[in-house]
Amino acid sequence: DIQMTQSPSSLSASIGDRVTITCRASQSIVNYLNWYQQKPGKVPRLLIYAASSLQSGVPSRFRGSGSGTDFTLTISSLQPEDFATYYCQQSYSMFITFGQGTRLEIK
Amino acid sequence: QVQLVESGGGVAQPGRSLRLSCAASGFTFSNYAMHWVRQAPGKGLEWVAVISYDGDNKYYADSVKGRFTISRDNSKNTLYLQMNSLRPEDTSVYYCARDGCSIGSCHDYWGQGTLVTVSS
Numbered sequence A: 001d002i003q004m005t006q007s008p009s010s011l012s013a014s015i016g017d018r019v020t021i022t023c024r025a026s027q028s029i030v031n032y033l034n035w036y037q038q039k040p041g042k043v044p045r046l047l048i049y050a051a052s053s054l055q056s057g058v059p060s061r062f063r064g065s066g067s068g069t070d071f072t073l074t075i076s077s078l079q080p081e082d083f084a085t086y087y088c089q090q091s092y093s094m095f096i097t098f099g100q101g102t103r104l105e106i107k
Numbered sequence B: 001q002v003q004l005v006e007s008g009g010g011v012a013q014p015g016r017s018l019r020l021s022c023a024a025s026g027f028t029f030s031n032y033a034m035h036w037v038r039q040a041p042g043k044g045l046e047w048v049a050v051i052s053y054d055g056d057n058k059y060y061a062d063s064v065k066g067r068f069t070i071s072r073d074n075s076k077n078t079l080y081l082q083m084n085s086l087r088p089e090d091t092s093v094y095y096c097a098r099d100g101c102s103i104g105s106c107h108d109y110w111g112q113g114t115l116v117t118v119s120s
Helices: none
Strands: A004-007 A010-013 A019-025 A033-036 A047-048 A062-067 A070-075 A083-091 A102-107 B003-008 B009-011 B018-025 B034-039 B043-052 B056-062 B068-073 B076-081 B094-098 B106-109 B114-118
Touching: A004 A083, A010 A019, A019 A033, A019 A083, A019 A102, A033 A062, A047 A062, A047 B034, A047 B106, A070 A083, A083 B018, A083 B043, B003 B094, B018 B034, B018 B114, B034 B076, B034 B106, B043 B068, B043 B076, B043 B094, B056 B068, B076 B094
Parallel strands: A010 A102, B009 B114
Antiparallel strands: A004 A019, A019 A070, A033 A047, A033 A083, A062 A070, A083 A102, B003 B018, B018 B076, B034 B043, B034 B094, B043 B056, B068 B076, B094 B106, B094 B114
């Protein structure tokens, strides 16, 4: 299986900060990388697909980049509603795997 | 609007079985691959299984292979997950999710989830 490793596992930031979350794959996944946001008690929400494509309805402050094995999710200016857990996911293999998650907390 | 509604969760003893259902509406169900994803209490997301739009192709996570079976009935717009030989580590919220991406796979719509608890 392809292993997905996110860093950091948790992060404290303030409203208005620029935040970057990293996801590394154990082998090349080209650009088959998605990002999800999950708030406590809520269903996950697709933010970014194919590494850099913004899902419909997602604010433009979310940006995905990367290819091969290294990917990043950047939030350009944190809003109160952005405090959540973020997961990366690879779909290069039919056996899909998620990263362990990055918890973004208010500083 | 797209809706996915899971049912069938509950409490089961280790070694017993449960069948989950996911009723889909608001889109042409037979055009989309569908997935099950689970989340243990306080833990991260774990992909469980996928079935192609026509039901011909199915793939499973190693943790459930040989015990769980994904299936679908396109005439009823319903996705299923038959879970046999349940283990305590299968305790999770189980989500069904539509595969709506044109590049690779992704989960663009999710159900609200159904809780499965495996305990004696």
